[in-house]
Structures are given as structure tokens and as C-alpha cells.
Amino acid sequence: MELQDKGYPKLQDPKGRKIEHAVILKIITTNICGSDLHIYNGRFEAPQGMQMGHENTGEVVEVGSHVERIKVGDICSVPFNVSCGTCRNCRERHTEVCLNANEELGFCGAYGFNLGGWQGGQAEYMLVPWADFQLLKFPDKDQAIEKIRDLTLLSDILPTGYHGCVVARVGTGSTVYIAGAGPVGRCAAASAQLLGASCIIVGDHNEARRDLVKKAGYEVVDPSSATPVADQIEKLLGTGSRWVDASVDCVGLECHGYGPDGSSENIEEAVINTLMEVTKPAGAMGIPGVYTNLDPGAPTELNKQGFMALGFPAAWVKSPTFTAGQCPVMHYNRDLMMAILWDRMPYLTPLHRSDLAGTGSGGLSNLQ
Numbered sequence: 001m002e003l004q005d006k007g008y009p010k011l012q013d014p015k016g017r018k019i020e021h022a023v024i025l026k027i028i029t030t031n032i033c034g035s036d037l038h039i040y041n042g043r044f045e046a047p048q049g050m051q052m053g054h055e056n057t058g059e060v061v062e063v064g065s066h067v068e069r070i071k072v073g074d075i076c077s078v079p080f081n082v083s084c085g086t087c088r089n090c091r092e093r094h095t096e097v098c099l100n101a102n103e104e105l106g107f108c109g110a111y112g113f114n115l116g117g118w119q120g121g122q123a124e125y126m127l128v129p130w131a132d133f134q135l136l137k138f139p140d141k142d143q144a145i146e147k148i149r150d151l152t153l154l155s156d157i158l159p160t161g162y163h164g165c166v167v168a169r170v171g172t173g174s175t176v177y178i179a180g181a182g183p184v185g186r187c188a189a190a191s192a193q194l195l196g197a198s199c200i201i202v203g204d205h206n207e208a209r210r211d212l213v214k215k216a217g218y219e220v221v222d223p224s225s226a227t228p229v230a231d232q233i234e235k236l237l238g239t240g241s242r243w244v245d246a247s248v249d250c251v252g253l254e255c256h257g258y259g260p261d262g263s264s265e266n267i268e269e270a271v272i273n274t275l276m277e278v279t280k281p282a283g284a285m286g287i288p289g290v291y292t293n294l295d296p297g298a299p300t301e302l303n304k305q306g307f308m309a310l311g312f313p314a315a316w317v318k319s320p321t322f323t324a325g326q327c328p329v330m331h332y333n334r335d336l337m338m339a340i341l342w343d344r345m346p347y348l349t350p351l352h353r354s355d356l357a358g359t360g361s362g363g364l365s366n367l368q
């Protein structure tokens with residue numbers, strides 16, 4: 001990683017072709033995501049010279065001649081998926097697999113990844129193509145700045161945590177296990193609350209992160225304990241059942257194993273196998289945690305070849321449902337913005353503001 005002066009961006013696509021549907025944003029906030037850590041840790045391939053940063057919020061400073069709705073001066077959240085708004089998938093609200101945003105792969109574009117060549121926003125300025133379609137404009141500038149530390153979560157981790165819960169079919173009264181108490185796991189816990197879940201359990205080896213979750217009023221389990229996670233969950237549920245209705249993987253390929261000995265080891269299958277164990281028959285699992293077959297640092301030969309050792313045959317009889325992949329941010333970001341602007345998620349802030357509660361890892365903001 002290094003800091004470079006790349007100059008002010010041009011209104012052009014990654015192949016250098018002029019695009020008039022784009023805008024340039026001056027970045028107000030940009031966060032570091034667990035997905036950036038996979039690149040940083042050498043676990044997700046990225047091309048040399050790529051500019052990092054896919055969680056971006058900024059003020060529009062230049063608009064292309066085809067942009068009609070977005071104006072200079074607007075403060076907008078940028079969904080991390082790059083999407084055209086006109087292809088079949090975008091029209092079906094699957095902006096995470098837009099068919100026009102990644103010429104190499106043929107689908108799936110994102111800023112600051114090996115996904116289409118779109119440069120990231122851990123920078124002063126960034127280019128946003130298809131701006132009329134993609135940008136979420138905040139209705140009031142002063143209010144946006146006042147709530148920017150929560151609104152900054154709309155570019156990725158809040159919709160991602162929410163998506164994980166929605167596809168796991170979290171609803172009124174659901175019991176939920178969320179693996180991982182990083183930013184995505186904590187946003188998933190807040191999302192489960194918004195969706196009406198009853199018992200919300202979050203697991204993480206990291207004690208400081210568990211404390212933050214506990215302080216916010218959720219239950220926690222410790223995967224490094226000698227007591228298996230499934231037994232800890234059974235005790236917390238207190239219903240005699242070993243199963244939760246829904247579960248969400250907010251960890252991904254760098255997950256660690258279990259127990260006092262296993263928890264220092266990276267076992268790529270650890271979380272998904274646990275979700276299959278603790279989710280009730282006919283329950284559902286959300287898997288926003290990232291996995292890839294382009295992983296030079298994978299822990300086993302099988303993983304290096306792009307395969308995983310899953311307990312799928314044993315889980316099959318439980319009629320499992322699982323949904324994996326990137327979050328279609330535009331599916332959720334407007335509604336979650338409204339929830340934040342109307343103070344319907346007051347429990348969100350203490351989960352990521354370290355100055356308010358313990359040890360959170362909130363967004364980096366150049367407003368500070």
C-alpha cells in the first residue's frame with residue numbers, strides 16, 4: 001500500500017473512453033472495509049496500482065453533459081457496486097451483478113477491487129459513472145453533514161448487514177446468529193433489530209468487539225471458548241432448542257477455527273459449517289462474507305484450487321436455503337437512509353462510534 005498523487009480524475013471509463021454519464025465527487029467520508037483487509041492481507045488479488053476504497057460519500061464537483069438529475073453541490077452516497085441501470089440484471093434490481101460494469105468478467109463491477117477497473121475513493125476525488133442511476137442524494141445538506149457518520153455506512157456495510165438478514169428471512173420474533181462482530185456483523189445486528197428479531201446473538205473471537213455488541217444490548221458467543229458455539233447458542237436461547245431461525249456469515253474467507261487451540265488458525269469453512277449446524281431445518285442463511293477462488297494465501301490445497309470442505313451432505317436433509325454474493329446496495333440504501341434520517345436506528349451509532357461506546361471501528365472521515 002502506498003500514497004500516490006494520481007491527479008484529478010477525468011470523465012472516462014477504465015479503458016480511457018470519454019463518458020458523459022459520469023460525475024466527479026470530492027470525497028467527504030470513506031471507510032476501510034473488511035474486504036479491503038482481504039486485499040491488504042494478500043487474500044484477494046488486486047492489480048498493481050489500483051486505487052482502494054469502495055465505501056464513499058462525497059460532494060459532486062463536476063457533472064458530465066448527459067447527467068440530468070444530479071447537480072454540482074449535491075451530497076451523495078455511492079453504492080459500492082458499479083451498475084449501469086439499463087441491463088437485465090440492473091432492471092431486476094440485481095445491481096451487484098450488472099452486466100455492463102466489468103468487461104473482463106462480463107458481470108459484477110465495484111470500485112477499488114479487481115472488478116472492472118473502476119478506481120476507489122480512498123482519495124480526494126473519484127469518478128462515478130452512470131451517476132443519475134447510481135447516486136443516492138441526501139435531501140438536505142446540513143442534515144447530511146450532521147448525520148454523516150451514520151450515513152457513511154450506506155455505501156456498503158449497513159445495506160450489506162441488512163441484506164444478510166433479509167436473505168436469511170429475519171422477521172418479527174426471529175432468533176438470529178450472526179458470525180462476526182466487525183462493522184458488517186454489527187450492522188447486521190442493528191438490521192436484525194430493525195427487522196423485529198427477538199434473540200440476536202453475535203459471535204466473535206475479539207473480546208473488545210464482543211463488548212461493544214454486548215453494550216448495545218445483544219447476546220454474544222465466544223468461538224475461542226472450549227464450549228462449542230452451538231452449545232453456547234442453545235444456552236442463550238433457553239428454549240431447549242439448539243437452532244436459530246436465521247444466521248448470517250459476516251466473516252468470510254479469513255475466518256478462524258474454534259476452541260482454545262483452533263482459534264488462531266484460518267479455517268476457510270469454519271463459519272459456513274457452523275451456520276449449517278446452528279440454523280433450524282427449513283431456516284435460511286445469509287452469506288455476505290467474501291469468498292473467492294483468486295486467493296493466493298488460501299490455507300489448504302483444496303482452498304487454493306477454489307474449493308471448500310463443506311458439511312453440505314449432512315446439512316442437505318435440513319432443507320437449507322442460503323444466499324451468497326455481494327449486496328445489491330441500491331435495493332436497500334434509500335430505505336435505510338430514511339430510517340437514519342428519522343432517527344429510527346438510534347442503536348446504530350453506539351455500534352460504530354468509538355467515542356460513544358468502547359472500542360468501535362467507525363468510519364474514517366476527513367471531517368474529523
Ligand SMILES: NC(=O)c1ccc[n+]([C@@H]2O[C@H](COP(=O)([O-])OP(=O)(O)OC[C@H]3O[C@@H](n4cnc5c(N)ncnc54)[C@H](O)[C@@H]3O)[C@@H](O)[C@H]2O)c1
Pocket residue numbers: 033034035036037038156157160179180181182183184185203204205206209223250251252253254255256257270271287288289290325326327
Ligand atoms: N457481500 C458483500 O457485499 C460484502 C460487503 C462488505 C463486506 N463484506 C465482507 O463481510 C465480511 C465482514 O466484513 P467486516 O468489515 O465486518 O470485516 P472484519 O474483518 O472487520 O470482521 C470480521 C470479524 O470476524 C471475526 N471472526 C473470525 N473468525 C470467526 C468465526 N469463526 N466466528 C465468528 N467470528 C469470527 C473476526 O475476529 C473479526 O472481528 C468480510 O468478509 C467482508 O469482505 C461483504
Ligand SMILES: [Zn+2]
Pocket residue numbers: 033034035036054055080156157
Ligand atoms: Zn466493503
Ligand SMILES: [Zn+2]
Pocket residue numbers: 083084085086087088089090091097098099100101
Ligand atoms: Zn447493469
